[in-house]
Amino acid sequence: MLGGSHAQAPKLAGFNRIGQVIAVVSGKGGVGKSSLTALLAVALGRQGQKVGVLDADITGPSIPKLFGLPAGGLRGNEAGILPAITRTGIRVVSANLMLPEEDAAVAWRGPLITGLIQQFWGQVLWGKLDTLLVDLPPGTSDPLLTVVRQMPLRGAVLVTSPQQLAALVVRKAVNLLKTLNVPVLGVVENLAYYPCPQSGEHHEVFGPSHAYEVAVAAGCDLLVRLPIDPSLTQLGDAGRIEEAELPELAPLVARLLGVVTQRAQA
C-alpha cells in the first residue's frame, strides 16, 4: 500500500520504514494541538494504519498524559530507543516518558531541545509505520526548524482557534512553512463553539471564527471545525483519549490517507 520509506538516520534505515511524516503545527499554544494529534493518531489507527507519535513539545509534553502512558516508560537497548506503546498500539516517544516524574522540572536550552528531537527521529526504533505524526510546540523557533530540516515531511496540519489573536500567530507559522516549502494539508479550527447542553445553541465563546482567513493564507481548505467538548477534556485528563469518538475528523483523515495513496502511485 505504501511507497518506499524516506531517508532516515543511516543505522536505522534498514529497520525503520515510515510511509509519511506529518507535522501538527499551530504557532499558538493552547489551541488543542496535542489533543488533535492524539485524536488523529487514533482515527488513523482505526483505519488500519500503523501510527507513531513523536512529541516534539519537549518543554510542555502532553501526549503521554492523553494516552495514560506513565513517566519513565521509555526503554532502550544498544540498537536504539524503544517507543512506548498505547492500548491500541500507537507508538509514542516524548520527553515526559524519559523523566522520573511527569511534572519534573527541566530547563531546556535551544540546542538541547534540538538534539533531543533529532534523537527522537534518528535513534528511535519506530519500525514499520504508515504515518508518523509530529506534535510541535507553540512558536516558530528551534523545534519547528529542526523538524522541517531533519525529517522528510509530507506536509503539515495547521490547528487554530477562533480568536483573531490566535489567527495572527498561526499566520506567522503559515508564512514560515511557506518559506520552508512545507505544504499545508489542512486547517483545523478547534474550540470553534460551545454547544449549550440545555438549549443546544452554539455559543461562540471565543468570538466569531477567523479560521477561514488562516485557511486562505495557507492556501488550503478548512477541513474541520471542532466544538468545545467537555467530555473530550475529561477523557484526555483520564488518559483515555483512545475511547473518544470524533466523526468530525473524517475529512482530515481522508486527506491524510489520500496523501499516502497519491504518493504511493507516484
Added chain:
Amino acid sequence: MLGGSHAQAPKLAGFNRIGQVIAVVSGKGGVGKSSLTALLAVALGRQGQKVGVLDADITGPSIPKLFGLPAGGLRGNEAGILPAITRTGIRVVSANLMLPEEDAAVAWRGPLITGLIQQFWGQVLWGKLDTLLVDLPPGTSDPLLTVVRQMPLRGAVLVTSPQQLAALVVRKAVNLLKTLNVPVLGVVENLAYYPCPQSGEHHEVFGPSHAYEVAVAAGCDLLVRLPIDPSLTQLGDAGRIEEAELPELAPLVARLLGVVTQRAQA
C-alpha cells in the same frame, strides 16, 4: 513610594528606575497569559502606577495586538530603544513592534531569542516605572531562563486553566521556578467556566478545576478565577483591551501593590 531601582545594564542605570519586575508565567500555552498580562497592566495603571510590559514571547507575540499597537512601532536612537506607548500610557516592547508586518515569518533560534530578550531589558529606555510586567512564552526553555537570570524578578504570577493537562504543564513551571528561587505571588485560573447568557448557569466547559492543585504545588493562594468572556476576546481582537473591566483581578492587583509597599518598607 518605591524603594530603589534594581541593578540593570550599566549604561541605562541612571535613566531607568524600575520599582518591581513581575514575570507572568504559565508553562502551558493558550491559557490567556498575554491577555492577563495586558489586563494586569491596565489595572495597575488605573491604580496610578507607571507600568511597562516586556513581551518576552518572541515567536508568538500577542501584546501589541491587544493594545492596538501597529507593527513597526518601535523607535530608537543612539541612547537606546524607545518603547511604544498605549492610549493609557503603558510602555510596551515586543518583537512584533520591530517587524514590517504583524504576521511576518521569523524563524528564531534559541540564542537569538535570548539576545533579543536581553536587549529588551538592557537597551530599552523604560524610564521610571513602578511595575514592569514580563509576558513569558509557553515552555520552560531559553526565555524563562533568560528572564530569571538577567532580571531582578520580585516574583511570578502563574496562569493556569482548568484542564488537568494544563495543570500538569504548569506544575512543571512551578517546579522550575522553585529551583530558580523565584517566588510565586499568585495563581490565576483563566477560562474557569462559561456563564451561559441564557440560563446564567456556569458551565465548566474545560472540565472541573485543577487550579487548587497548582496553587498548593506553588505554595501560594489561588487569587483569581476568571470566566470565559466573549466580550473580552472581542476587545482584545479589536486592540481595545484598555477598555476592559475586570473587577475579579482586584485581589491580585492588591497583592502586587502590596509587594511594592513591603519592599519599600524593608
